Amino acid sequence: MVKETRLQRYARAPWRGFCLGLLSWPAMLIYTAVLTALSLVGLGIGILLLPPLLMVTRNLMDTYRRLIGKWTGIQIDRPYLPEDEYKPGIAGQTQRFVKLVSDPATWRELLWLMLDPIVVFFTASLPFYLVLYGIYGWVLSAGLGEVIGNAGGNDWYGFVHVHDGYWEDPAKVISTVVLGAGFIVVGLLTGPAMLNVYGRWGNSLLGPTESSRLALRVQHLTETRSDAVDASAAELRRIERDLHDGAQARLVAMGMSLGAIEHLLDKDPEKARRLLSEARQSSAKALHELRDLVRGIHPPVLADRGVGDAVKALALDHPLPVEVNVEVNGRPEPPVESAAYFAVSEILTNAAKHSGARRIWVDMRHEDGMLRITVTDDGHGGASLDGGTGLRGIERRIGTFDGVLALNSPPGGPTIVTLELPCALSSPRISPS
Known part of the structure; x- marks a missing residue:
């Protein structure tokens, strides 16, 4: 995304x-509908009408939060308490109604709907009307002042009286031009500041309260703990399966071969020699499989050299050309390193299998307490987090550490996967020579 210049921001x-300000019009309509539904709660109709209306309200508030975050830089989190599973029928509708009306965010948003048309006019929208009024002054100075006055319009512009003979008085014309320019300049110069004031107003009512923030945090921790337990169980099953089907089977076969060799040493030395050769090959394969298994659990290069060098080692073994840039002056905690390494490994594997890319770029840096990793490929794009893809598994893996995954993959490419994991860095640990 191209960063705005200061001139663009003011304009x-x-x-x-x-x-x-335009959003306040549908907001007032929704506010009226919600009040009507609340008035019908006593008749029972409001219990059915209010939840859908509050869902529409939340969608509108999400639009406010998105625009405020985009235009002011003040990011506002969704404040809603976690949703529950509701019973079917009237009982479930009643449960949902009670849940929604007991959520503090519902009443804060109703307060927003009531006050925002006034607040937005005197904050975010005011610079626009100042600019518009300044342009109106220039229109008057262009000779339309008398026409507007004769048609019944206001014959004053600020302190300048626009009346018959106005065009014949150069001082009044110049005053109108200067005054209009002043309104335009003030409107343009105060625009960002007024937007910022409006953003703070939005954050005060549309953001989460401490109770809802705590509830959302508990929900997030519960989900990530469940994901971590599931991932650990799946990893243990994978290790057990690999040991059972790989190295264990080879070691059992090697033991049987050694037993047969004991009986053949005196009777058939030649056959015993062949079995010894096969046993040696089996031991080498078993050792190789054990090493691969250890690398899959925690690669030695990751433990010795850190995540940057471990990703570079991945790049060397990758079937596609991978360019790696690492700007990490230190090492995260080992669990974070491991999560980041396996996330990048999975992304590189997916790119090789599905993207149709010719090159891949990996950028890793530590900024503002975040380990940021960006993996870009020049493939055909179209990647998605939906449908139980590997990317969703990566998102769950790093979510255990409060990490986030962002995907940008338009049709035709490129595909950009960005990982952010909050972490602190320790001093680099270098393995002994």
Whole structure:
């Protein structure tokens, strides 16, 4: 995304404020509908009508949160308490109604719907109307002042009296031009500041309270703990399966071969020699499989050299050309390193199998307390987090550490996968020579 220049930010702020002001019209309609539904609760109809209306309200509030975050830089989290499973029928509708009306976010949003048309006019939208009023002054100075006045319009512009003979008074014309320019300049210069004030107003009512923030945090920790337990169980099953089907089977076969060799040493030395050769080959394969298994659990290069060098080692073994850039002055905690390494490994594997790419770029850096990893390929794009893909598994893996995954993969490519894991760095640990 191209970063705005200061000039662009000042020029766009009034129009953005105007757009936020336009949202107050559907907001007032929804507010009226919600109040009507609340008035019908006593008749029972409101219990059925209110939940769908509150869902519409939440969608509109999500639009506010997204625009405020995009245009002011003030990110507002969704404040809603976790949803429950509801019974079917009237009982479930009643449970949902009670859950929604007991959520503090519902009443804070109703307060927003009531006050925002006034607040937005005097904050975010005000610079737009100042600019518009300034342009109106220029229109008056262009000779339309008398026409507007004769048609019944206001014959004052600020402190300048626009009346018959106005065009014949150069001082009044110049005053109108200067005054209009002043309104335009003030509107443009105050636009970003007014948007920021509006963003803080939005964060005060549309953001989570401490109770809802705590509830959301508990829900997130519960989900990530469950994901971590499931991932650990799946990893243990994989290790057990690999040991049973691989190295264990070879060691059992090798033991049987050694037993046969004991009986053949005196009777058939030649056959015993062949069995010894096969046993030696089986031991080498078993050792190789055990090493691969250990690498799959925790690669030695990751333990010795850190995640940066471990990813570079992955790149060397990858079937596609992979360019790796690492700017990490230190090492995260071992669990974070492991999660980041296996996440990158899975992404590189997916790119080789499904992307049709010719090159891959990996950028790894530590900024603002975050380990940020970006993997880009020049493939055909179209990757998705839906449908139980490997990317969803990666998202769950790093979610255990409060990490997030962002995917940008338009049709035609490129595909950009960004990982962010909060972590602190320790001093680099170098393996002894």
